[in-house]
Amino acid sequence: MKRKISEVQKARHEANRANKKLRQGEPTGIGRRIFDLDLLARDFWCSKCEIGLSFRFLESETVHGLASVYKIRCNKCLVLYTVQSSSPVPAASSSGRLLYAVNCKFAMGKLLFSIAKGLFLMVILIRFQ
Numbered sequence: 766m767k768r769k770i771s772e773v774q775k776a777r778h779e780a781n782r783a784n785k786k787l788r789q790g791e792p793t794g795i796g797r798r799i800f801d802l803d804l805l806a807r808d809f810w811c812s813k814c815e816i817g818l819s820f821r822f823l824e825s826e827t828v829h830g831l832a833s834v835y836k837i838r839c840n841k842c843l844v845l846y847t848v849q850s851s852s853p854v855p856a857a858s859s860s861g862r863l864l865y866a867v868n869c870k871f872a873m874g875k876l877l878f879s880i881a882k883g884l885f886l887m888v889i890l891i892r893f894q
């Protein structure tokens with residue numbers, strides 16, 4: 766009888782696989798990301814060695830919606846850098862919560878899509894009354 770693998774077991778297996786690759790110095794290659802190219806060009810750089818950083822030396826990734834914060838080590842001087850995939854946006858409230866431009870743009874796009882969909886349905890209903 767074939768055992769059914771739960772979602773938790775699948776997630777654990779995937780995390781173990783990613784950790785093993787990180788230990789071996791390979792990029793995880795899991796999933797896709799959206800990058801602000803200005804930030805990538807500016808921050809993916811070791812200012813001490815004057816060389817580019819590489820995802821081959823990625824130490825950790827913290828995901829915040831569509832944005833990520835990476836800890837990447839320079840392979841020459843071993844300085845650990847923090848690189849963000851999207852610009853941080855100051856929060857409107859005083860909660861101190863850090864927002865990212867990519868997440869705000871996505872939320873705005875989703876809101877505008879909902880409004881446009883509602884307007885479209887109203888036009889269809891009025892037209893075919």
Ligand SMILES: [Zn+2]
Nearest residue numbers: 811814839842
């Ligand atoms: Zn360096």
